[in-house]
Every structure is written in structure tokens, then in C-alpha cells.
Amino acid sequence: IRIAILKETEEGERRVAATPETVGKFIKLGAEVAVEQGAGDGARMSDAAYAEAGAKVLTGPQALDGADIVLAVRAPDPVVLAGAKPGAWIVAMHDPYQRGERVAAYAKAGFEALAMEFMPRITRAQSMDVLSSQSNLSGYKAVIHSADTFGRAFPMMMTAAGTVSPAKVFVMGVGVAGLQAIATAKRLGAQVSATDVRSATKEQIASLGAKPIFVETVEGIEGEGSGGYATEMSDEYKAAQAELVSEHIAKQDIVITTALIPGRPAPKLISDEQIASMKPGSVIYDLAVVQGGNVEGSKPDEPVEKHGVTIIGYSNTAGHLAADASALYSRNLYNFLSAFWDEEAGKPVLDEEIGDAVRLTQGGAIVNERLRGAE
Numbered sequence: 001i002r003i004a005i006l007k008e009t010e011e012g013e014r015r016v017a018a019t020p021e022t023v024g025k026f027i028k029l030g031a032e033v034a035v036e037q038g039a040g041d042g043a044r045m046s047d048a049a050y051a052e053a054g055a056k057v058l059t060g061p062q063a064l065d066g067a068d069i070v071l072a073v074r075a076p077d078p079v080v081l082a083g084a085k086p087g088a089w090i091v092a093m094h095d096p097y098q099r100g101e102r103v104a105a106y107a108k109a110g111f112e113a114l115a116m117e118f119m120p121r122i123t124r125a126q127s128m129d130v131l132s133s134q135s136n137l138s139g140y141k142a143v144i145h146s147a148d149t150f151g152r153a154f155p156m157m158m159t160a161a162g163t164v165s166p167a168k169v170f171v172m173g174v175g176v177a178g179l180q181a182i183a184t185a186k187r188l189g190a191q192v193s194a195t196d197v198r199s200a201t202k203e204q205i206a207s208l209g210a211k212p213i214f215v216e217t218v219e220g221i222e223g224e225g226s227g228g229y230a231t232e233m234s235d236e237y238k239a240a241q242a243e244l245v246s247e248h249i250a251k252q253d254i255v256i257t258t259a260l261i262p263g264r265p266a267p268k269l270i271s272d273e274q275i276a277s278m279k280p281g282s283v284i285y286d287l288a289v290v291q292g293g294n295v296e297g298s299k300p301d302e303p304v305e306k307h308g309v310t311i312i313g314y315s316n317t318a319g320h321l322a323a324d325a326s327a328l329y330s331r332n333l334y335n336f337l338s339a340f341w342d343e344e345a346g347k348p349v350l351d352e353e354i355g356d357a358v359r360l361t362q363g364g365a366i367v368n369e370r371l372r373g374a375e
């Protein structure tokens with residue numbers, strides 16, 4: 001079978017969906033791999049390296065010609081994919097909740113769209129989980145970027161000229177990105193605290209040496225919920241959380257927000273009033289900015305200054321670490337397809353549990369349960 005890797009077309013997207021390493025592995029499985037010229041440029045992976053790994057390096061239309069599987073970071077416009085085989089698999093981040101029209105276009109074009117963000121959170125799929133691999137890097141980068149924007153140092157320094165006090169960092173939302181943000185801020189020497197609605201995270205926060213800040217008067221989410229994700233909280237909880245955060249946030253230098261609820265806009269966690277209570281020079285990094293933002297007034301890719309506080313949010317934080325993000329994303333895709341490789345068929349054959357979870361379109365229709373009613 002033929003696997004094609006195209007150059008990403010979305011503005012600012014520097015990642016690539018296969019590295020020379022994973023190309024070599026796909027070829028070992030028996031696939032033929034075609035890579036569009038310059039596909040790896042943004043992640044500093046040269047055409048020569050892909051060719052050396054055994055790929056055919058071609059123009060876009062040539063690479064697509066007769067492809068059975070197209071690998072991408074962002075799902076390309078189906079119009080671009082006209083040269084691929086009918087029914088070809090398009091394995092990518094399809095952003096299905098926000099880009100319903102595109103999913104419909106995939107159905108109409110007869111492609112099988114496989115959304116990597118819908119990978120179920122089960123043990124055997126952990127190595128295929130692109131949300132985790134990319135969020136981890138985002139959590140790291142959010143702290144590094146905030147530290148760079150902050151006009152003061154992170155660690156305590158005792159010098160002959162006097163003492164520099166440590167920065168206070170508060171992480172809101174302790175999933176994969178939040179945990180890495182805590183660990184990174186700790187490594188830089190900050191005093192770190194963190195909060196979440198899932199009470200299971202309390203122990204994780206403490207085990208990283210940070211201070212858990214939790215609403216104690218109203219029940220949060222016990223256990224891991226559905227696949228480990230949060231849900232929308234009650235008004236009573238939200239009010240208690242706002243009060244707790246108001247008290248705490250006024251004393252912080254850096255706040256990193258990462259809170260997401262699948263299929264819903266990001267919960268609003270920081271109001272304008274709370275921003276005004278922070279010290280001038282403080283920094284807020286809103287990792288949820290594309291999903292609507294956790295912070296009032298945050299804008300994608302455009303730092304905003306409010307009440308002397310800088311609010312940052314890249315729309316593609318992991319993409320700013322394009323080489324590592326591509327390497328991990330590519331391995332997620334390889335782990336996914338190789339786990340289902342059927343030697344006799346010479347191609348991957350998905351099982352029901354994972355196939356049904358990630359498949360958005362098939363045979364001209366939208367088939368995913370999570371999108372039912374979204375057509």
C-alpha cells in the first residue's frame with residue numbers, strides 16, 4: 001500500500017506527520033511511502049533525510065497519486081486530496097467539533113477520516129495518544145514562554161547584592177499539560193501551586209512538590225470520570241471556585257491555564273476583575289485560547305496587556321517545538337497503524353474498539369457516535 005505525507009498548509013504549522021525514522025519503519029512493514037517536497041522543512045527534517053530513509057520525495061499531487069493512507073498533522077481540505085484513492089484513510093487531527101463542515105466534506109468526498117484526537121484513553125492506546133504527546137510539550141513551552149516574558153527571575157537567588165525572591169506560579173487544570181507545566185516551573189525554581197476539578201489530581205500535584213489549591217466546600221469530580229476528562233461544573237461549584245481563585249491569584253506572578261472540556265467551550269476561570277487584582281508585570285498563559293480561552297480577553301497569537309498583566313496564548317503551542325512535537329506525533333501515528341498491521345492484507349485493519357472511536361466518516365457518511373446530531 002501507499003502512504004503519503006503532505007506538507008502542512010495551515011498558517012504557522014511547522015510540524016510534520018512522519019519523520020525519516022517513522023518512514024523507515026513503515027517501509028519495513030511493507031508500505032511504499034511518498035513525501036511531498038519540503039514537508040519536513042518546518043521541523044528541520046530534510047528531503048534528503050526522507051529519501052535516505054527510503055521515501056519517494058515528490059511534488060504534492062505526485063505524492064498523493066494512488067495513496068491509500070494520507071498522514072497529516074492538520075486535516076487538509078479534502079479538495080486537495082483528489083488524487084488519493086477513493087476511500088483512502090486520512091489520519092490527522094481533524095478538530096471534529098470545531099470543523100464540522102470539513103468532516104461533512106470528507107464524508108461527501110468518500111474518504112475515511114480518522115481523528116487522532118478521538119483515540120480512546122485505554123492502556124493499549126497510550127502510545128497512540130496525540131493529545132497527550134502534544135499537550136505535554138505545550139505545558140513545558142507555556143512555562144518557558146511565560147518565564148521569558150516575566151521581567152523577573154524564577155528561582156530564589158541569594159547574592160552579594162541581595163536576595164531575589166522566587167516566582168509564584170499557579171497552574172489551573174492539571175491534565176497532561178498542567179502536570180508538565182508544574183514540573184517545568186518546579187525545575188526552574190518557582191514556588192508552584194495548582195488546581196483542578198478532578199480530586200484525583202490533588203495527589204499528583206503534591207507528588208510533584210507543588211501545593212494543591214482546591215474547592216473544599218462543594219464536591220468536585222471524584223475518580224477519573226469519562227476517559228479521564230472533566231465535565232461542566234455546577235453553578236455552585238463555579239462560584240466557590242471563583243472565590244478561591246480570587247484570593248489566591250492576587251498573590252501569583254505567573255498563571256498557566258490549561259482547562260478543557262471535550263466538545264464544549266473552555267471553562268472561563270479568570271475574570272477581568274481577577275486580572276486587575278494581580279501585580280503589574282505578572283503573566284498569564286492561556287493554553288485553552290483556541291477553545292475559547294480560560295481567561296477573559298485572551299487572544300490567539302496576540303499578547304494582550306490588561307491592568308499591567310500580560311496575557312499570552314499561542315494557537316499552536318506544541319508547534320513552537322516543531323522538531324520534538326513532530327517526532328512524538330509521528331511515533332503516535334506509527335504506533336497506531338503498526339499495531340493493526342495485518343501481514344496478509346499488507347495494510348492496517350482496525351478493530352472495533354479503536355476503529356469506531358476514531359473513524360469520523362466512511363462510505364460517504366458521518367459515522368462517529370460522538371458527532372451524532374452534529375451534522
Ligand code: NAD
Pocket residue numbers: 120121122123125126129131132135172173174175176177178195196197198227228229230231233258259260261262267269
Ligand atoms: P484536558 O486537556 O481535557 O483538560 C485539562 C485539565 O483541565 C483536566 O485535568 C481537567 O480536569 C481540567 N479542568 C476542566 N475543567 C476545569 C475547571 N473548570 N477548573 C479547573 N480545571 C478544569 O485533560 P487531559 O490533559 O487530556 O487529561 C485528563 C486526564 O486523562 C488526566 O488524568 C490524564 O492523566 C488522563 N489521560 C489518560 C490517558 C490514557 O489512559 N490513555 C491518556 C491521556 C490522559
